[in-house]
Amino acid sequence: MERTEVPLWLDESNVIFRRGLADCLTVAGFTIVGESAGLRPLPDLGTAALLVAEADGAGLDAVARLVAERPVPLLGVLDAPRPELVRSALEHGFAGLLVRAETTPDSLVAAVDAVAAGSGSLPPAALAGLLSGVGGDALRLRAAAELLARRELDVLRLLAEGSSTREIAGTLCYSERTVKNIVHDTLAKLNCRTRAHAVAIVVRQGAL
Known part of the structure; x- marks a missing residue:
């Protein structure tokens, strides 16, 4: 699949980080069809083939409801790879995750490519968090x-x-x-x- 065939919507509250995501993805050949913060404005998933969104905090349920109405793959951004955050994001339907402080242009593009192709994408820090949180x-x-x-x-x-x-x-x-x-x-x-x-x-x- 050509990257031009995967229009993206970016939902990220930190405008500087969001602009960085947009710039890296545009340089890699993706098309950004819209941007929002905390789902405001509401992402138009009729024009997007993949949604990149924050995967921790109170907005998870709202993101899950949104994609239930208009299914598109989800790539999430976590502030920290804590086990409970990783599990919650995966249970809410995120197919891939990035850790904010560890995201590089290469890891961002690789994650979007993987999720767009139907594969999952979990960074080592997220996997390590899951392994440490097996518990009960x-x-x-x-x-x-x-x-x-x-x-x-x-x-x-x-x-x-x-x-x-x-x-x-x-x-x-x-x-x-x-x-x-x-x-x-x-x-x-x-x-x-x-x-x-x-x-x-x-x-x-x-x-x-």
Whole structure:
């Protein structure tokens, strides 16, 4: 997919950071179709193919409601990779996350590319936070991951490495339709809304 085919909407309260995002993404070949702060003005998801938004704070429910009405992939920006923030963002449907202080032009573009291609994108700090926050729900996570077949774990492993559906199909000698069906079944088994959420659950219990 060409980057010009992925129009973006940026929702970010810090105007300087938002302008930095816009500049980096424009230079990389993306089109910015709109900007907002705290969903004001309300993002027009009829014109955007992907929404970059703040993924912590009180606005998560509002973002989830917005994309429920007009589904588009979500890439979130976190102030800190605390386990509870990462889990909450993934549970609200974010397919990828960035940590504000650690975001570089290259990591930003790579994350947007991955989310636009249908893959998840979690920075090392976010994964580390999840691994450190297993806590009392470890048994639930282990039980969920044990439901997965070997081929489902293989697909999740490649997703965790940032592979696209086409790349996974080539690596595993499957059709792209088969990969999509495996991903769909995996999300259903794990009761996840996004690929990134599924990868995070399985990483946290050590199956990958």
